[in-house]
Amino acid sequence: MSHSAQTERIEGMTDASGGLGPVVAVDIGATTTRVALVHVAGPAAEVRARERFPTEAARGFEDFAGRLDALVRSVAAGASPVAVGVCTAGPVDPATGEYRFPPNLPGWHGRSLRPGLEASLGLPVAVGHDATVAALAETRFGHRRGARDLVYLTVSTGIGAGIVSGGRAVTGHAGGAGEAGHLIVNPGGAACGAGCxxxxxxxxxxxxxAAEAARRIEAGDRTALVRGARAEDVVRAAEQGDPLADAIMREAIGHLGAGIASLLALLDPEAVIVGGGVARGLEPRWAEVLEAVEARALPRYRGGAPVEPTTLGDDASLLGAAVIALEAARGAHA
Ligand SMILES: [Zn+2]
Structure with missing residues (x-):
């Protein structure tokens, strides 16, 4: 694992880092974990080094913690970071860093990466939920920077939301707020992996x-282009005009519209920013997404629902991890 040489600047307004040095940002996903050195300076964030490794959560918490520690030390070497920010698939309690029955990190319940990393690096370590910190990053670096009320919705293998309300991240009683994936939008319909x-x-x-494509193909629906029945196969086939894939996408977009309409009604955000792998596939159909939202939202949203794709690409969570790291560094220096 060698350091990549790339340096990228993400422009945006942000609080000055107050002369603090760079931070190490960690983004733990169900499949991949990413580590980077991020320097936030005035109006920009610089991602100076990027590393990644397979999470392989089933190898156990201790195994993962050891691999993460080694990589964080390697990224930090010679850079004198002032803090570490860890964002992760959750649920996770931001106060303690403890996981709360995380469905995609089996066996990690009750564990926290924070004490081990703090002891190993001698630096403050902040932990947050990936979607929550992505929402924070949007309010600092995204095209809605400065927003005090904003929802970041990630549509990927799973669906989750980060909520910023009145300028503060909403985390809930034990870190479980923002589980927008489990809003009921299709009573009687298919259950998610968690079983609702x-x-x-x-x-x-x-x-x-993917599940819907597999179901329909098994039921004998004919399709020219949906071969692998993975989400990306469905998205690609729909783009190429496959009627079955298109029907599956249209139905999913309708349900997504219902979910987003509910979020607008509940939280009155300045905007709902949508990111994640599936969201990228939706960008060519954004007018249809808006139509699906507006058809189900309160009348004031008709003809202008503030629902937008992220401009931060895959980096929203990573930049959010940098934001909570800087907050931790400031806290330690206060
Ligand atoms: Zn669910």
Whole structure:
């Protein structure tokens, strides 16, 4: 694992880092974990080094913690970071860093990466939920920077939301807020992996697209282009005009519209920013997404629902990890 040489600048308004040095940002996903050195300076964030490795959560928490520690030390070497920010698939309690029955990190319940990393590096370590910190990053670096009320919705293998309300991240009683994937949008419909029937994740996630394609092909629906029945196969086939894939996408977009309309009604955000792998596949169909939202939202949203694709690409969570790291560094220096 060698350091990549690339340096990227993400322009945006942000609080000055107050003369603090760079931070190490960690983004733990169900499949891949990413580590980078991020320097936030005035209006920009610089991602100076990027590393990644397969999470392989089933190898156990201790095994993962050891691999992460080694990589964080390697990224930090010679850079004098002032803090580490870890964002992760959750649920996770931001106060303690403890996992709360994380469905995609089996066996990690009750464990926290924070004490081990703090002891090993001698630096403050902040932990946050990936979607929550992505919402924070949007308010600092995204095209809605400065927003005090914003929702970041990630539509990927699963679906989750990060909520910023009145300028503060909403984390809930034990870190479980923002589980927008389990809003009921399709009563009686398919269940998600966690087992709630009719939820948004069961209806519009990458996993739902794949499951629906498999179901229809098994039921004898003919299709020219949906071969692998993975979410990306469905998205690609729909782009190429396959009617079955298109029907699956259209249905999923309708359910997504219902979920987003509910979020607008509940939280009155300045905007709902949508990111994640499936969301990228939706960008060519954005007018259809807006139509699906507006058809189900309160009248004031008709003809202008503030629902937009992210401009931060895959980096929203990683930049959010840098934001909470800087907050931790400031706290330690206060
Ligand atoms: Zn669910």
């Amino acid at each position: 029937p009719g939820c948004l994740e069961g209806a519009a996630s990458g996993a739902a697209l």
